Amino acid sequence: MVRILAAGVVVMSLAVGVSSAQAASKSKKKADAATQQAQAVAVPAAAQVPQAAAVPAPETPKVEIPAPAPQIDKAKQEVIAAKRALIERKRKELNNTEWDIELNSANGKEKKISDVLAFTNNQVSCAGYVKKGFPVTNYTITVQDDSSLIIETMQTSEKSGTAFWRCELDPAIQTMRGVLSLHTDDDKVISDYSFISVNKKIITQSEK
Numbered sequence: 001m002v003r004i005l006a007a008g009v010v011v012m013s014l015a016v017g018v019s020s021a022q023a024a025s026k027s028k029k030k031a032d033a034a035t036q037q038a039q040a041v042a043v044p045a046a047a048q049v050p051q052a053a054a055v056p057a058p059e060t061p062k063v064e065i066p067a068p069a070p071q072i073d074k075a076k077q078e079v080i081a082a083k084r085a086l087i088e089r090k091r092k093e094l095n096n097t098e099w100d101i102e103l104n105s106a107n108g109k110e111k112k113i114s115d116v117l118a119f120t121n122n123q124v125s126c127a128g129y130v131k132k133g134f135p136v137t138n139y140t141i142t143v144q145d146d147s148s149l150i151i152e153t154m155q156t157s158e159k160s161g162t163a164f165w166r167c168e169l170d171p172a173i174q175t176m177r178g179v180l181s182l183h184t185d186d187d188k189v190i191s192d193y194s195f196i197s198v199n200k201k202i203i204t205q206s207e208k
Contacts, residue, residue, distance in 0.1 A: 133157035
């Protein structure tokens with residue numbers, strides 16, 4: 001009888017232990033499930049928070065600094081100004097002059113031709129070539145290192161072609177020599193002449 005009671009006590013003790021263990025296990029499972037559910041809810045909530053877009057830093061505007069203008073040495077400026085003044089003075093000396101010239105063909109087959117070059121109103125004309133349709137034209141003047149002058153111009157006639165004049169004058173503007181190149185028939189025929197001055201005349205107001 002005593003053994004039976006002891007056995008019953010042992011069985012009841014084991015039953016109580018098992019029940020306690022099972023209850024503890026269930027409590028732990030519930031706690032783990034609650035934790036997982038909380039984590040599952042927390043993660044999407046965090047994921048749903050939008051992140052602020054990165055704003056690029058404003059670019060610094062590029063300022064182009066103009067290159068400095070080339071500086072001309074003061075001495076060079078004075079030389080240029082002096083040369084221009086000299087050219088204008090020589091142009092005034094040449095203006096209102098008339099030159100009798102003799103032209104000789106480069107091939108030597110043509111007779112010597114007498115003509116007149118006139119410098120008026122800062123332009124030049126050749127009497128014989130004006131008759132052939134060549135107009136009065138402007139001219140360029142260059143002062144050489146020895147103060148002699150180079151005069152150049154181009155005259156064009158619709159019927160007679162193109163005439164290129166180059167005159168060389170001494171520093172005192174008393175003698176002249178030069179060349180004339182006459183191009184006709186679309187430059188298919190070129191006639192070259194040399195010339196010298198035989199007389200110089202100052203044109204008065206009444207003769208203009």
